[in-house]
Amino acid sequence: MFSKRSVLTIAAVAAMGLAGCATTSGNLASSAERLERSAAELQRDARNDGSGNYYRDAQAFAAETHDFRQTLADRRADGPDIQEAFRDLSGRYHALRDEVERSRNRDVELDFKPVTEAYLDVEREMRRVGTRDRYARD
Numbered sequence: 254m255f256s257k258r259s260v261l262t263i264a265a266v267a268a269m270g271l272a273g274c275a276t277t278s279g280n281l282a283s284s285a286e287r288l289e290r291s292a293a294e295l296q297r298d299a300r301n302d303g304s305g306n307y308y309r310d311a312q313a314f315a316a317e318t319h320d321f322r323q324t325l326a327d328r329r330a331d332g333p334d335i336q337e338a339f340r341d342l343s344g345r346y347h348a349l350r351d352e353v354e355r356s357r358n359r360d361v362e363l364d365f366k367p368v369t370e371a372y373l374d375v376e377r378e379m380r381r382v383g384t385r386d387r388y389a390r391d
Contacts, residue, residue: 281378282325288371289318298364307356310349314368317345321375332382339379346372 292315299311324330324338346368353365 281375281382282322284371284374284378285318285322285325288368288375289315289322291367291371292318295364295368299361302361307352307361310345310352314345314349317342335382336379339375342375 292311296308296311296315299308302308321338321342324335327334330338350365350369353361356362
C-alpha cells in the first residue's frame with residue numbers, strides 16, 4: 254500500500270512540474286512573440302520617420318527578436334542556446350534603447366515604449382526559467 258501511494262504521489266508531483274515548465278515556456282514564447290510584433294512595428298515607424306541610425310538599430314533589433322523567437326521554437330535548442338540568444342537580444346535592445354535616448358525625440362520615445370514593455374516581459378520570463386540578463390543593472 255505504501256509503495257503504491259508513493260508512486261502515485263511521485264507521478265503527481267512530476268506531472269505538476271512538467272505542467273509548470275510548459276506554462277513558463279509558453280509564457281516566454283508568448284512574450285517573445287509580442288516583442289517581435291512590437292519590434293516590427295517600431296521598425297516600420299522608424300522607416301517612415303526617416304531616422305538614419307535609429308532605423309538601422311530598429312531593423313537589427315527586429316531581426317534579433319525574430320532569431321530569439323526561432324531559437325525558442327527550435328526543439329533542439331537547450332538552455333545555453335536560449336541564454337545565448339537572449340544575450341544577443343539584450344545587447345541589441347540596449348543599443349536601440351541608447352539610440353532612442355540620444356534622439357531626444359518624444360515621438361520616437363513613445364514608439365519605443367511598447368518595445369520596452371514587451372522586452373521587460375521577456376526578461377522577467379527568462380529570470381523565471383533561471384537565466385539572468387547581464388544588463389539588468391541598467
